[in-house]
Amino acid sequence: MGWKVLKIRLSEEAPAELLSELSFELSSLGAWEEGREVSLFFVPSVDLPSRARWAVSFLEERGLGVLEVETSEEEARDWIREVREGFCPVEVGPFLVVPPWHDGPFEGGLLPIRIKPGCAFGTGLHGSTQAALKLLPRAFEAVRPRRALEVGV
Template sequence: MPWTELRITTDSKHAEALSDALFDLGALSVSIEDAAAGTAEEKPIFGEPGEPVDQMWDRSIVVVHLADDMDAALTVTAAANAAGIAAPAFETVTVEEQDWVRLTQAQFEPIPISERLWITPTWHEAPDPEAINIALDPGLAFGTGSHPTTRLCLQWLDRNIQPGETVLDYGCGSGILAIAARKVGAGITHGVDIDPQAMVASRQNAEQNAVEIAFFLPDDAPEGEYDVVVANILTNPLKALAPMLASRVRTGGRIALSGILAEQAEEIREIYGAWFDFAPAAAEDGWVCLSGRKHG
């Protein structure tokens, strides 16, 4: 049976109320996205320790799936009435019934990171059995190697990790960067994320790849410095976390930062320049990875 997908743009004040009303009216699913995703205005709706939490984006898109026999206009109007707002404009897309598991698998092919490093889903044979293959499937947490920011960090780790170096992956998501670091020769490696689901995903992925990594929520993470710190998160958290991340890198150690749009790179370089001497940035599709060495 086909579904009807609605995309409703609204403000932060009414997104959740509209979502709740749509569920009550029988929507098959409802999610809320950042209307500014992929732009310089994109922002997280979570906070780091000691930082205030933004509860919703300034402008949100409510994505709704309706059964084919539900009238989209009437449903949106009824939900708006229940939420106490005027009926908003919306876009409509018909989503045909599909085998979503097979479709997802077909869309996630092995990803070459470098000549020796691949990200390979578990349902595929490794394209190069002699290469370093990270077995990873789409799951609960961000990070499969398909996004430029993740690839840039993976490539940096592949080129720069020295045998036995200690590594901290801050904002570890799926654990992919920590796993890659271990696979290319790192020693003690830790991952930190504020999302409990990331802990679940990271630990499962590390076990699947037969590497030993300890993952922590921020308040549980051990103190101490590392040879390498990598953080693939968004620009605003990178700015807020600069003193803390810098403190986790030993003198002479290195940091790699990504999740940064090209136009934001200079600001990040300037902030972290208080602690690090930066190499030229690596870039892909408008995103950059900044890497530097901590000076004394």
């Protein structure tokens, strides 16, 4: 299932909160705002031309200029797969921070640390994660415990 998209570009006079109100009034499933432009997403069964006409009337009644209205259809996308493709392994000291779905191979003798993005520090890019991982080998030089537990706060 794809999506129908109504894209509206507003004049500078239009208040930003109006875009949210418009999305609500049109019962869109979601909205993407970028500057003075809003893209509203609808199920394929929606009569998009009538929604577009209603949106223009709604804005004109408020004395606001509509610079452009565009309708289109988007194919369904595998958003989970696309988001996952955006997470690459991150090398930090002797470690390689990887998401759980990354199977390797892990080259160069790096020790993989699996962290689910969105949990804890997620991607390994956060400064405190990198600092802790860089200090970890030094902490284990004097003492080599069989097990270790990291407790985040």
